[in-house]
Amino acid sequence: MADIRNNFVGIKSPNPFWLASAPPTDKAYNVERAFKAGWGGVVWKTLGEEGPPVVNVNGPRYGAIWGADRRLLGLNNIELITDRDLYLNLREIKQVKKNWPDRAIVVSLMVPCEEQAWKAILPLVEETGADGIELNFGCPHGMSERGMGSAVGQVPEYVEMVVRWCKANTRMPVITKLTPNITDVRKPARAAHAGGTDAVSLINTINSITSVDLDDFAPEPSIDGKGTHGGYCGPAVKPIAMNMVAEIARDPETRGLPISGIGGITTWRDAAEFMALGAGNVQVCTAAMTYGFKIVEEMISGLEAWMDAKGHRTLDDVIGRATPNVTDWQFLNLNYIAKARIDQDACIKCGRCHIACEDTSHQAITAVVDGQRHFEVIEAECVGCNLCVNVCPVEGCITMEPLAIGAVDERTGQNVSADYANWTTHPNNPAAKVAAE
Amino acid sequence: MATGQFKDGIAAGRLEPARYSDNFSDLHPPLDDHEALVEADRCYFCYDAPCMQACPTSIDIPMFIREIATGNPIGSAKTIFDQNILGGMCARVCPTETLCEEVCVRETAEGKPVQIGRLQRYATDEAMRQGKQFYERAASSGKKIAVVGAGPAGLACAHRLAVNGHDVVIFEARPKAGGLNEYGIAAYKTVDGFAQAEVDYVTAVGGIEIRYGQALGRDFSIASLSGEYDAVFLGMGLAGVNALRADGEDADGVENAVEFIAELRQASDLGKLPVGRRVVVIGGGMTAIDAAIQSKLLGSEDVTICYRRGKERMNASEYEQDLAAANGVTIRHWLQPKKVIADKGKVTGIELEYTAEKDGKLAGTGETLTLAADQVFKAIGQKLEAGALNGSGNAAPELEGGRIKVDDERRTSLAKVWAGGDCIAGGEDLTVSAVAHGRDAAESIHRSLTSNGRA
Ligand SMILES: Cc1cc2nc3c(=O)[nH]c(=O)nc-3n(C[C@H](O)[C@H](O)[C@H](O)COP(=O)(O)OP(=O)(O)OC[C@H]3O[C@@H](n4cnc5c(N)ncnc54)[C@H](O)[C@@H]3O)c2cc1C
Ligand SMILES: Cc1cc2nc3c(=O)[nH]c(=O)nc-3n(C[C@H](O)[C@H](O)[C@H](O)COP(=O)(O)O)c2cc1C
Ligand code: SF4
Ligand code: SF4
Ligand code: SF4
Numbered sequence: 001m002a003d004i005r006n007n008f009v010g011i012k013s014p015n016p017f018w019l020a021s022a023p024p025t026d027k028a029y030n031v032e033r034a035f036k037a038g039w040g041g042v043v044w045k046t047l048g049e050e051g052p053p054v055v056n057v058n059g060p061r062y063g064a065i066w067g068a069d070r071r072l073l074g075l076n077n078i079e080l081i082t083d084r085d086l087y088l089n090l091r092e093i094k095q096v097k098k099n100w101p102d103r104a105i106v107v108s109l110m111v112p113c114e115e116q117a118w119k120a121i122l123p124l125v126e127e128t129g130a131d132g133i134e135l136n137f138g139c140p141h142g143m144s145e146r147g148m149g150s151a152v153g154q155v156p157e158y159v160e161m162v163v164r165w166c167k168a169n170t171r172m173p174v175i176t177k178l179t180p181n182i183t184d185v186r187k188p189a190r191a192a193h194a195g196g197t198d199a200v201s202l203i204n205t206i207n208s209i210t211s212v213d214l215d216d217f218a219p220e221p222s223i224d225g226k227g228t229h230g231g232y233c234g235p236a237v238k239p240i241a242m243n244m245v246a247e248i249a250r251d252p253e254t255r256g257l258p259i260s261g262i263g264g265i266t267t268w269r270d271a272a273e274f275m276a277l278g279a280g281n282v283q284v285c286t287a288a289m290t291y292g293f294k295i296v297e298e299m300i301s302g303l304e305a306w307m308d309a310k311g312h313r314t315l316d317d318v319i320g321r322a323t324p325n326v327t328d329w330q331f332l333n334l335n336y337i338a339k340a341r342i343d344q345d346a347c348i349k350c351g352r353c354h355i356a357c358e359d360t361s362h363q364a365i366t367a368v369v370d371g372q373r374h375f376e377v378i379e380a381e382c383v384g385c386n387l388c389v390n391v392c393p394v395e396g397c398i399t400m401e402p403l404a405i406g407a408v409d410e411r412t413g414q415n416v417s418a419d420y421a422n423w424t425t426h427p428n429n430p431a432a433k434v435a436a437e
Numbered sequence: 438m439a440t441g442q443f444k445d446g447i448a449a450g451r452l453e454p455a456r457y458s459d460n461f462s463d464l465h466p467p468l469d470d471h472e473a474l475v476e477a478d479r480c481y482f483c484y485d486a487p488c489m490q491a492c493p494t495s496i497d498i499p500m501f502i503r504e505i506a507t508g509n510p511i512g513s514a515k516t517i518f519d520q521n522i523l524g525g526m527c528a529r530v531c532p533t534e535t536l537c538e539e540v541c542v543r544e545t546a547e548g549k550p551v552q553i554g555r556l557q558r559y560a561t562d563e564a565m566r567q568g569k570q571f572y573e574r575a576a577s578s579g580k581k582i583a584v585v586g587a588g589p590a591g592l593a594c595a596h597r598l599a600v601n602g603h604d605v606v607i608f609e610a611r612p613k614a615g616g617l618n619e620y621g622i623a624a625y626k627t628v629d630g631f632a633q634a635e636v637d638y639v640t641a642v643g644g645i646e647i648r649y650g651q652a653l654g655r656d657f658s659i660a661s662l663s664g665e666y667d668a669v670f671l672g673m674g675l676a677g678v679n680a681l682r683a684d685g686e687d688a689d690g691v692e693n694a695v696e697f698i699a700e701l702r703q704a705s706d707l708g709k710l711p712v713g714r715r716v717v718v719i720g721g722g723m724t725a726i727d728a729a730i731q732s733k734l735l736g737s738e739d740v741t742i743c744y745r746r747g748k749e750r751m752n753a754s755e756y757e758q759d760l761a762a763a764n765g766v767t768i769r770h771w772l773q774p775k776k777v778i779a780d781k782g783k784v785t786g787i788e789l790e791y792t793a794e795k796d797g798k799l800a801g802t803g804e805t806l807t808l809a810a811d812q813v814f815k816a817i818g819q820k821l822e823a824g825a826l827n828g829s830g831n832a833a834p835e836l837e838g839g840r841i842k843v844d845d846e847r848r849t850s851l852a853k854v855w856a857g858g859d860c861i862a863g864g865e866d867l868t869v870s871a872v873a874h875g876r877d878a879a880e881s882i883h884r885s886l887t888s889n890g891r892a
Binding site: 068069070348349351352354355367373393394 | 474475478479481482483484485486487542543545546
């Protein structure tokens, strides 16, 4: 049986599934329910400095986009950090940690960008017995207008400075949560690393407007007819988040820096993918907010079943396994040739592959053969682009089949070469490093 | 004396009054907004969609469903009406299980087609509810066209002609328009006076005058029409009924199923409509099924359909057969009527002979069966009332297999005369096919009256 116990920068939890800092972790009531449901840990909803708490809007704070059957694909929010009193939160954290010693409790923090503010709050958190802190440099709305959240996360120098202050003022492990609202996520990751962070976590939410009410032309979520960009999360952001995780995992400067993967994780498979790309554990928000805490059961059993089936004994057998396979475009093997193939027994003859290829790509799928409706790949035209696979409504009906070494590619008439050859040496590349003749 | 269901003979009021409205309510209730969105989401927007090919009027089904899915039911309705102005009725009465839905790729994929008919109803209902008219008539062509019959074929033809700028006069023998939509289709398929609402919706485009109580062959002839009008369209359906050719056929209680249904459709109080305690229906098509089910719904105790061949040869779709079974109708195969048994001129039973197919030919086996019956419905097909075509001198259109012969454009053998719907050879006896014929004939007429469609 696979062992999915997690040790993330010394913080232990019975499984790698944590709830991200957000409404599901805003108070003892929710966190108790989460732990009862089986979550391995939580990052407590972000605390601010002492004093009157922030206030939230009193109308819609979420917007969304949906797929078929109104499946929620992307959520956006304009919620701020906790709007509850600091000491109430601290008391609850202490009590919950006492009740659940085997679970991880990390406390998310966001205070003004002054050393004094951080110095003041850290001992208060330490006193609760929490396992660590997470620096919220990600919140993209509201707080950023006040010089916090992503306003800090977007300036690598500030990131490094604040991390340094925290490392100097607490014994607790420090996780730095990064904003994706930046061109190159490696920059703040490197800065956090330089500041001595124990780990990074990413992504926080992405600046977004989910929709516009076309009756009164108000962006959603709309408050009294006006809207502001919110933070986007949920399944739609997963590909963006995974790329950012992989970028940091394979960056020579930050290689080996622990990463807590966040962004659109909804099933065990999503979690396994993040971990394969280098995440040491994962955090979940939208999926829990969509379906409730019970989904963690599926995540645990699914991860275990997959690990058992593949013979992975511990999470370390999985973490980072895909990282070496993430590379630059220029290093992809241009001698690798694949062709689409349609399983005629599975095909339901919807014709989507044909029209996609015909109208927008390479005219490589038939519609009619011998007077019959029939969809078949024309190998001499197929460039192996995968579009048909992606638009086919039947799983596994179209597959990409690599051509064997030595086989003839009917499109080019060339034999498939056994050699690896990439763009850096390609004759069409003006900058090709030509091998000496 | 027994009352209600068990009352012998042919009697009215077999059920509690409240039961009638239950029994004759909408077979497939309309989809609500949520249901429509969920169902529309299931459509794959197929290329050269099989469903569209299977629709006799070639409605762009993936497009109208996509319009529903994107919150545009009005645009969706226009997509439907562009091809089929009776899209509302077709949504209710088409045997979709043998048309569009039979070939839906989701039927192939998981045995559950997209519910195209119900989605079509959703969109067309919304447009009709809003009274949304999509078509403006082209500038007047000055041409006048006579249409015989205000059934689906005639209405579709008239609408398309009117849109193209021609003036249309429909001559209708009955007091109401709609043809079998009004007098034939099962009551539970088209509730709440939909047939008349649709006639109003279609004729609201303008330029269509309906003259009621005007029968071809009685009040006028083809020759008189073609003398007076620029073109003539014949869409009078099949007013005649095939004979049983069984002894004693003229006994009281032996009735034409279509007449029974017409009476039922026109009844203002179904509780006053008499029906037999034991009913035998002879036939294997949609009419037989409808007569049987509606007898049952009126309170008959025992209803049996007798068909002279096997199940797979029945014209009624499998779905229709199942619907009959679900309503408690017994369907028996390989039986043909031999003799109606009567007592004092009233039906008491029917003697049937078993049949078998030998070398592709159907023949009686000699073995017989007698079923008790208070009422026998003949539903063995309608035929063209050829008499209506007479009185035209030598100008009667050529027939083929007893129906009017037409070419691809629905032109008859007579100059200036087109025909479509059930009355033509090769007609499928479907509302939707009649609509396609009428529409296509209108386009052909339009082309012939203008030079290639240009006035
Ligand atoms: C009982 C029954 C149930 C059916 N159920 C279905 C169903 O569920 N789904 C389906 O798709 N199809 C069904 N059909 C078939 C469908 O109703 C017909 O195919 C369709 O109505 C044919 O349209 P039409 O315009 O050709 O003829 P009709 O609908 O028959 O209309 C002909 C019109 O011409 C008029 N007329 C007739 N003779 C003359 C004359 N001499 N002069 C002037 N006017 C005349 C008639 O009064 C009538 O109004 C059913 C048919 C029957 C009989
Ligand atoms: C309503 C809401 C409030 C959030 N508040 C915080 C917060 O206070 N602190 C924080 O670090 N992240 C916050 N987040 C971001 C989440 O922790 C997480 O990074 C993001 O939602 C991506 O994960 P997901 O796709 O699983 O939701 C919030 C997200 C949501 C939806
Ligand atoms: S989720 Fe709860 S708090 Fe939010 S709007 Fe609905 S009822 Fe109100
Ligand atoms: S998209 Fe898939 S199911 Fe549809 S025709 Fe192509 S191969 Fe067949
Ligand atoms: S065949 Fe089915 S899935 Fe395809 S377009 Fe038609 S209704 Fe949609």
